[in-house]
Amino acid sequence: MALIEENDAQSALTQLRAYMAQQQLPVNSRLPTERELCQALGVTRTAVRKALATLEAEGQLWRHVGKGTFVGTRPIEDLTDIATITGRTNPVEVMRTRELIEPEIARLAALNATGRDIEEMRLCMAKSRAADTWRQYESWDNRLHRVIAESTQNKLLLALFDTLNSVRRAVAWGRLRHNKPRPDPDHHSFAEHEALVEAIAERDMDRAAQAMRRHLESVERNLLRRRTAGR
Amino acid sequence: MALIEENDAQSALTQLRAYMAQQQLPVNSRLPTERELCQALGVTRTAVRKALATLEAEGQLWRHVGKGTFVGTRPIEDLTDIATITGRTNPVEVMRTRELIEPEIARLAALNATGRDIEEMRLCMAKSRAADTWRQYESWDNRLHRVIAESTQNKLLLALFDTLNSVRRAVAWGRLRHNKPRPDPDHHSFAEHEALVEAIAERDMDRAAQAMRRHLESVERNLLRRRTAGR
DNA sequence: TGAGCAACCAATTTCAGATTGGTTGTTTTT
DNA sequence: AAAAACAACCAATCTGAAATTGGTTGCTCA
Structure with a gap:
């Protein structure tokens, strides 16, 4: 039943889309960490990361090691001071x-x-x-x-x-x-x-x-x- | 014998001048802390501070809390934002x-x-x-x-x-x-x-x-x- | 083959503790 | 009485270890 059943990555992606759409999340606000999303969505981290990768490719969010995952487009590096x-x-x-x-x-x-x-x-x-x-x-x-x-x-x-x-x-x-x-x-x-x-x-x-x-x-x-x- | 005897502040000032002149200290390099200078010059911290205040007034060095004392002029405020x-x-x-x-x-x-x-x-x-x-x-x-x-x-x-x-x-x-x-x-x-x-x-x-x-x-x-x- | 999983990596943040120039108040010296 | 010495304290800053986070790797399992 491929029409109904989704794999975990698809499921996570759908849930995340809903989450970002419903919550009216402000730009530049931080999403929960990947590990937290795992528990919240009840899927594996691999699935969460796949979903996040999709959203990032769409330009809906950006990620950075040590910082986290953020709504919006990646800020240009401010090298100006x-x-x-x-x-x-x-x-x-x-x-x-x-x-x-x-x-x-x-x-x-x-x-x-x-x-x-x-x-x-x-x-x-x-x-x-x-x-x-x-x-x-x-x-x-x-x-x-x-x-x-x-x-x-x-x-x-x-x-x-x-x-x-x-x-x-x-x-x-x-x-x-x-x-x-x-x-x-x-x-x-x-x-x-x-x-x-x-x-x-x-x-x-x-x-x-x-x-x-x-x-x-x-x-x-x-x-x-x-x-x-x-x- | 006022001609020979100097008070500690004058002594510290003289020694510091000599130190800065001889060592060819690079601009922006950090001087020892006030507490270290006390011991090195064998005078009280009050005297050291008085000497440093003189040198700072002359523009030979600048100081900042938590940072230290530095050779040269205080870096200009960044009006380039x-x-x-x-x-x-x-x-x-x-x-x-x-x-x-x-x-x-x-x-x-x-x-x-x-x-x-x-x-x-x-x-x-x-x-x-x-x-x-x-x-x-x-x-x-x-x-x-x-x-x-x-x-x-x-x-x-x-x-x-x-x-x-x-x-x-x-x-x-x-x-x-x-x-x-x-x-x-x-x-x-x-x-x-x-x-x-x-x-x-x-x-x-x-x-x-x-x-x-x-x-x-x-x-x-x-x-x-x-x-x-x-x- | 692909997903799950755990361990690890490197960049970053966080936080407590140490350091530093500056200040205040008391004691000592002159 | 005035000035210097001294100690204690303050706030800004630095430092370093520990924790956190996204990214990566290698192994296992279905």
Whole structure:
């Protein structure tokens, strides 16, 4: 009598459908555990799992080891807070991502930067040249890069830049030693910053992007050299 | 003999300064606990705390209950959460930012995507073509874009993409009506997706970036048309 | 062959206890 | 009387073991 008799898996599936339909279960609410469902429905765990698998394939629920079974669609993994990101990335990814995004920011900055923005970029350059310590230099360097991001006039892009920057600060490069107490007057960054800001001031988008790319590549080489050379 | 004798707090401060200077302590590294410093420096905890308070005021370290004392400046508060960003941006910025970042993601994907990644992209395309409703189509479209971001193998970049995506979903475009119940078989996105994934599969970075750019521009035109035409 | 079953696995949660910077009140020292 | 020393306590946080949960494997039985 195949028409009447159902196997346990079918039975469990039917009961579960009824359960989810009748109860008006809120989205994201947790279902009983598989082991509890076994007893409640009076079927084996294998049957319950088969039924749950069907419902999951239909997108009615999602499951996760250690968490449980939940109504609705699986939430997208939220990797968007700084701490989480920091825990999953590494310095190389940070550098690659900067090289990917900041040139495009520079390109847009060349299009949108105001005269005042460009003035502030030049101020940052002057201050970084006059820095007495590496810490001061880095502070003005950071500020310059942020002003460029601000000058895109795009708040969302700026927010992404800030996220990237926070991650960069949080990811430990370890202790990078400087062999001099302060940047040399001919430190590579000075000329590169100069070329970058000049390109932005002249509204040359391609050149601005390229200048930023070269600058970041130069920064990266410097970091690697300092690490591999043991100082 | 005030010139020679120092009180304990001064002594502790001096010793701590020397400790931090000599050891080349990496930024974000943790100092011994206050109670340990008491013993190490042979002074009372009150003195240690007074010295630490001075150093903290100077910005050389920061402290937090239950965590400890750390070298460097206190990590900045995370203003990069979705809600904050959403409140400060608008749909145009979202679109501009997508056009800025996603082509570069596609470019990197062409370099790093695995065979399995590309298989999944093609699955997304097939599913989106077979979609019965706009909601299903959009779900598979989203999935496709995310798989491309995943295929860069860069967790940080993926996180930025997710942030951008969350903001996009949160920023209201208003109710966009579709004049048909489901995407046409010749909906513009299908061919564009095809070209994009094809470029990635062929490892053609420039073409992948360009395909993504064209696709997003096409999407934008479509959105604008639907809005200005009142449907 | 397929379902039932038990044991096991790995991811996650949970919870108690330890740790840590911060605070308060009393005692000791100067 | 003022300041430092000291102890006890607090709340936030970390730590680690135990329990929980979905997923997997291998064996048994019909």
